Amino acid sequence: MRSHSAILCVITSLGILGFVDPTVAAADDVTPMVIACDNRGETWYDTHNVVRPNKLTHYERYYNGTGSTMSASFSALHQATLTASVTVTSGGSVSASAVIAELKADTGLSLSASGSSTSSSSVGVSASLPNGKYLVAYRGNVQVTGSFTKYYCNTSGGLNTSATGTGKSFGVNETGAQRCDLAAPSGSMAALAKTTAC
Amino acid sequence: MAFGLAIPSATGCGSGSDTPPSTASGPSRCVVEHVKTAVPVPTGMVFTHVAQIDAEWVPGQQPRTLLEQPFSPSITWQQGRADEREVLAAVAANPNPLPTGIRDDRRSVAEFLQGVDQPQGVVVGYAAVTEVVANLTVDCADAAQVRGELRTWLAPDLGAVSCARPPEPSAPEAADKAFAGFCVADE
Numbered sequence A: 001m002r003s004h005s006a007i008l009c010v011i012t013s014l015g016i017l018g019f020v021d022p023t024v025a026a027a028d029d030v031t032p033m034v035i036a037c038d039n040r041g042e043t044w045y046d047t048h049n050v051v052r053p054n055k056l057t058h059y060e061r062y063y064n065g066t067g068s069t070m071s072a073s074f075s076a077l078h079q080a081t082l083t084a085s086v087t088v089t090s091g092g093s094v095s096a097s098a099v100i101a102e103l104k105a106d107t108g109l110s111l112s113a114s115g116s117s118t119s120s121s122s123v124g125v126s127a128s129l130p131n132g133k134y135l136v137a138y139r140g141n142v143q144v145t146g147s148f149t150k151y152y153c154n155t156s157g158g159l160n161t162s163a164t165g166t167g168k169s170f171g172v173n174e175t176g177a178q179r180c181d182l183a184a185p186s187g188s189m190a191a192l193a194k195t196t197a198c
Numbered sequence B: 001m002a003f004g005l006a007i008p009s010a011t012g013c014g015s016g017s018d019t020p021p022s023t024a025s026g027p028s029r030c031v032v033e034h035v036k037t038a039v040p041v042p043t044g045m046v047f048t049h050v051a052q053i054d055a056e057w058v059p060g061q062q063p064r065t066l067l068e069q070p071f072s073p074s075i076t077w078q079q080g081r082a083d084e085r086e087v088l089a090a091v092a093a094n095p096n097p098l099p100t101g102i103r104d105d106r107r108s109v110a111e112f113l114q115g116v117d118q119p120q121g122v123v124v125g126y127a128a129v130t131e132v133v134a135n136l137t138v139d140c141a142d143a144a145q146v147r148g149e150l151r152t153w154l155a156p157d158l159g160a161v162s163c164a165r166p167p168e169p170s171a172p173e174a175a176d177k178a179f180a181g182f183c184v185a186d187e
Helices: A004-013 A096-107 A189-197 B084-092 B106-113 B173-182
Strands: A043-051 A054-065 A070-076 A085-091 A123-129 A134-153 A159-170 A174-179 B032-037 B041-053 B064-068 B074-079 B123-140 B145-162
Touching (some): A054 A070, A054 A123, A054 A189, A070 B106, A123 A134, A134 A189, A174 A189, B032 B084, B041 B106, B041 B145, B041 B173, B074 B084, B106 B145, B123 B173
Antiparallel strands (some): A054 A134, A134 A174, B041 B123, B074 B145
8 A cells, every 4th residue: 555655765766756747858858757656546645844833722821929829720711723624725636534644644643633623612720839920721732734745646657646735633632731930841832831821 | 535625714706897896895795715914913901800709708609700801802894894703713713813712711710719728818810811903804705805903812811819918029910900900999
C-alpha cells in the first residue's frame, strides 16, 4: 500500500516533490516528462508544510487578594473553537479521512476526524492559589495544519496529481492551571497559557 | 472510506449583473464568504459580574450578586450590512479568532468564591474583561463588501479581594476597581 514511497523518492530526486506535473518537459527535450509509477490504479495522499502550534480554547486569569490561600475550582470559559476539516483547492474529490490519517502519520498525534470541533463548554480545574498570586486556568489542543497532494497512478503507469488542498485537525485536549509566578516547561500548553494570560 | 469536504462559512450563490450591491440592500442580502478583522483596539475594562461574601457566609451558599452584566459581542455596521450571526460565525472560524460568544461569569465567580476559607470580613469576587473594537470587512458572495466594527472582549480577569485592606501594589486594575467600587459601601 505504501509502494508510493519509492515513487516519491524518485520525485524527490527530481526536485519536484509537492508539485508533480507530468506534462512538464525539460528545456532541451521535446518529449513530455512522465513520472512512472508501478502501483497502477492506486491513489494516495502526501502531506507537506505541516505545522502544529499549541492553541488555547479556554482560559481565565485569576487573582487572589483575599488575604489567605484559596483552594478552589478555577473555571475557564470558552474562547475559541478548533475545527477539523479538509479543503480542496484544486482537482477532484478527496477522502477527508485519508488526509487526516496522513496528518496523523506525519505528526504522530491522535487527531480528530474531519467535521469535529472542540467543546464550547466551560471547564473547571481544582488548584490552590496563595494570597497575592495569579493563576491561569486553561484548556488547549495542538492544532495541526498541512497541505496535501492526492496522487493517482494511472493504468498506463503514469503518475498524476488528482487534487491538492489543505487539511487541519486538532489533538487531544490538555487542561490545567499555571501560576503566573512559576516557570512553565518551554513549548508546553502551560507556557502558552502563561504567555497569553499572565 | 469516508468522503467529505469542508465548505466555506457560507456557500455563495452566483450573482448576475442585476444583483443589487450589498451596500444598498437589506441585512440578509450579503451572503458571507469571508470576514477579515483588523487588530483589536482596547477601549477599557468592564466588569461582567461582581459578588460578595462575608463573615456569615458558609461554603455552599451562593454569594450575593452586586453586578450582573454579561458581555455580548456586537457589530456596528458602517457600510452596508450583513447577517450578524453569520458574520460572527465566520469571525469564530478564522485562524486566530476574536471571541464571539456571550461572556457570562456568574458561575465562575461563584465557584471561585467557594475557595475562600472562612472570610474574616467582606470579600468581593469579580470578573472583568477588556473591551476591544476591531474593524471588520465582509466579502459577500456577489463580490460586494460591507464594513463594520466588531465590539468584543479579551483578557478575562477574575479575582477576589478582601475589603479589610486595599489590594497589594501587584494587584490587577480590576482588583483595585472592585475594591474601590464595591467595598466602600459595606465597610
